[in-house]
Amino acid sequence: xxxxxxxxxxxxxxxxxxxxxxxxxxxxxxxxxxxxxxxxxxxxxxxxxxxxxxxxxxxxxxxxxxxxxxxxxxxxxxxxxxxxxxxxxxxxxxxxxxxxxxxxxxxxxxxxxxxxxxxxxxxxxxxxxxxxxxxxxxxxxxxxxxxxxxxxxxxxxxxxxx
Numbered sequence: 001x002x003x004x005x006x007x008x009x010x011x012x013x014x015x016x017x018x019x020x021x022x023x024x025x026x027x028x029x030x031x032x033x034x035x036x037x038x039x040x041x042x043x044x045x046x047x048x049x050x051x052x053x054x055x056x057x058x059x060x061x062x063x064x065x066x067x068x069x070x071x072x073x074x075x076x077x078x079x080x081x082x083x084x085x086x087x088x089x090x091x092x093x094x095x096x097x098x099x100x101x102x103x104x105x106x107x108x109x110x111x112x113x114x115x116x117x118x119x120x121x122x123x124x125x126x127x128x129x130x131x132x133x134x135x136x137x138x139x140x141x142x143x144x145x146x147x148x149x150x151x152x153x154x155x156x157x158x159x160x161x162x
Contacts, residue, residue, distance in 0.1 A: 006087050006090060007085035007086045007087045007088070007089050007090030007091075008076055008077075008078075008083050008085045008090060009090065010087065010090030010091050010093065010094045011072060011075075011076045011085055011089070011090040011093035011094065012073075012076070012078070013094055014072060014090075014093045014094035014095070014096065014097030014098065015068070015069040015072040015073050015076075015093070015097055016069065017094070017097055017098060017101040018065045018066075018068040018069045018072070018097040018098075018100045018101040018104070018150065019062075019065045019066050019068070019069035019101075020065075020101070021065065021101035021102060021104055021105040022061045022062050022064055022065025022066075022068075022100055022101055022104025022105060022108065023062040023065055023066070023104075024105060025058070025061050025062070025104050025105035025106065025107065025108030025109050026058055026059045026060070026061045026062030026063075026065075026104070026108045027062065028058075028108065028109055028112065029057075029058025029059070029061070029108035029109055029111055029112030029115070030055060030056065030058050030059045030112070031112075032058075032109075032112040032113070032115075032116060033054060033055040033057070033058060033112045033115040033116050033119060034055050036051075036055075036115070036116040036119040036120065037051035037052065037054065037055040037119055039123075040119055040120075040122065040123040043123070044123070047122060047123065047126060050122050050126065050129050050132075051119050051122060051123075053133070054115045054118050054119050054122065054132065054133070054136065055115065055119070057111055057115050057136045057137070057140065058108045058109075058111040058112040058115060058136070059108075060108075060140060060143060061103075061104035061105075061107055061108040061111075061143045062104070062108070064100055064104060064143060064144075064146070064147040065100050065101060065104045067147070067151075068097055068100045068101075068147070068150045068151065068154060069097070071151065071154050071155065072093055072096075072097060072154050075093070075154060075155070075157065075158055076090075076093065089157055089158075089160070092153075092157045092160070093154060093157055095153075096150055096153030096154045096157060097150055097154065098150075099146040099149045099150045099153075100146050100147055100149075100150035102146075103142060103143060103145075103146030104143060104146065107139055107140075107142050107143045107146070108143070110139050111136045111139035111140060111143070112136075114135045114136040114138070114139050115135075115136040117135065118132035118133065118135050118136055119132075
């Protein structure tokens with residue numbers, strides 16, 4: 001097998017890493033916060049809307065990872081076009097996808113912890129929902145930064161002459 005044929009494989013590994021790692025983090029995060037939300041709704045069904053928003057916040061990392069994966073698949077020709085990707089480009093795609101995958105995995109889990117605490121706050125003080133939103137939203141900042149790094153890197157690899 002020609003080493004240049006491994007370029008697509010490396011890029012696919014990067015795309016899969018972004019989607020899988022961020023998706024795993026989001027699944028864990030939404031599950032953790034969903035457990036807390038269900039407990040609150042058991043006691044007061046009227047708080048469903050507020051705790052649902054807090055539960056869904058850790059799910060955004062999975063969406064971001066999927067976005068990076070789709071852009072990568074599009075750029076390397078898997079979703080249409082030519083899949084002429086050198087080994088060096090494939091390695092670059094792999095490393096370009098890692099920020100979203102790794103930060104997505106970690107931040108979704110940490111965001112879930114903040115969401116669980118915020119759900120507890122809303123359970124006791126529903127009038128503090130706005131403040132409760134800020135705590136998990138601060139963790140989201142780092143997922144957005146990782147998205148930006150991966151997006152800029154993945155979008156510009158094809159412009160690099162190798």
